[in-house]
Amino acid sequence: MKDMSEGYVTADGRKIGGVLMEMKNITLRFGGVVAIKDISFDIREGEIRAIIGPNGAGKSSMLNVISGFYIPSEGEVFYKGSKRPQMRPYQVAQQGIARTFQNIALFEGMTVLDNIMTGRLTNMKSNLFQQALWYGKANEEEMANREKVERVIDFLEIQSIRKTPVGRLPYGLKKRVELARALAAEPSLLLLDEPMAGMNVEEKEDMSRFILDVNDEFGTTIALIEHDMGVVMDLSDRVVVMDYGKKIGDGTPDEVRNNQDVIDAYLGVAHD
């Protein structure tokens, strides 16, 4: 693997920066089950980083560690150059890490617009009293946030469903709204847990395009989990491969594709 301490340039000419997030010797146990075994890897400024592996490999667990939903049994997390103390998920979110969930976690009773507006909460500064009095600053802030949210809505082409309660949307659109909510936070790091799972081919293509566009237009660093090798190879700059909680490969898609351990792991498992 080439030396990348100062960042690198991708095949399509995008500049990747220094380390944004580093996971060091992460181990995660649930009682007797070891979901993650001593894994280290980093995510760099501006890149699309994929985590792949068969079902049950520990991918979601890893994302949950990054976003603070799981507390690692061992290991350290470095973010923006400093060691991160143990944090609650909402604190991680306030640090600029937004995420989506494998099983979609939206506010089903709220409209698409309101759902996406919640994504702005971490960026809102006015306090309860200013809010209560609908005081100048709170008002301005609400307007500025509405504007940002409308831009995300345009970007993801969901104008027509802005006022629809999320509970009524089909699965594919829900996934898109969840991405919109995460994007609304203008995150430094965007975590996507199987953004294309359960979608048809057309929806998958749309979602791939959105992910690439987000990275391209806003320069957002993205870590995504995908089950399907093919999709990942097209999207990502670097790939971590997990199997049974262990890291069995790490590198560019080409490097990973030709890694014997990875080939074995994938041959041993039927895709679904």
Add this chain to the structure above:
Amino acid sequence: MPDQLLFAMEVTLNGLMAGVLYSLVALGFVLIFKASGIFNYAQGVMALFAAMTLVGIQKGQVPFAHLINALLGTEVHHFGWHVPSILAILLTAGVMVVFAWIVERVVLKHLVNQPDIILFMATIGLAYFMEGFGDLMWGADIKKLDVGLPQGINIAIDDTTFGWFGYGFFIDNLDIVATVIAILLVISLTVFSQYSKQGRALRAVADDHQAALSVGISLRFIWVLVWSIAGFVALVAGIMWGAKSGVQFSLSLIALKALPVLMLGGFTSIPGAIIGGLIIGVGEKLFEFAIGPLVGGATENWFAYVLALIFLVFRPQGLFGEKIIERV
């Protein structure tokens, strides 16, 4: 117009006003239930506690006077000042916020992710604790609550209706004020939850905890917030009820009336709590008026529960509640 119909109209109006109070108490339940899935058994005691605190502050009573005197052999009871009503209400609201904060710190924080029944039991414990604590703090005697709300029959309504029908409606000013305040309270709660950042966060937490965490909402902050709001609602209910019937233990029993209201309106619906309260209020007054004499009266004690039970059979999720689907 026939007399019976006029009586029935008057009874309906009075029922609506009694219903407003039920709605208020039910509203406190719904807020907490929506945001945290907790059925707060202590809601009624919170109303009692708020009313006691208000009277105590207003009269310049020394809190824990009995305890202090017993321990130190002193004889202090009053500070010797009198706090204006508005200030006393604000201070009491402050006490309810502190109370919400303590509940979160001491109880809720340690019970996150516990089964609902455990949390429910915790609120039963809380109710008994608060009851005793309130007595210790302010004394167990029956107190008169007077914050200057108008009381007595409304002459204007009496005269007007007499002019129209030849029969004057008897409506208490206090009920009118209670209704207006309750309506204002509901409007401000709605505006708050729809348009403010904290309101949006509150709705988010009520909808999905995990998703709320992922957008940076602190559940604990929201819990303090909803318990504070439920505390305000309890304070308002406590003032209304206290002004009507005095501040005493029976005030905490209005919570029991909220139960049929919730069964009717649904545990998760704010409009449901309001409409449910009005239906029960009107229903029990009209029933007492129409059927009461035939069965020897006192139907108001049980009517609400029977209505709620009948309702449960046909629509277990209540009028406005979400359909109950077990997640598998």
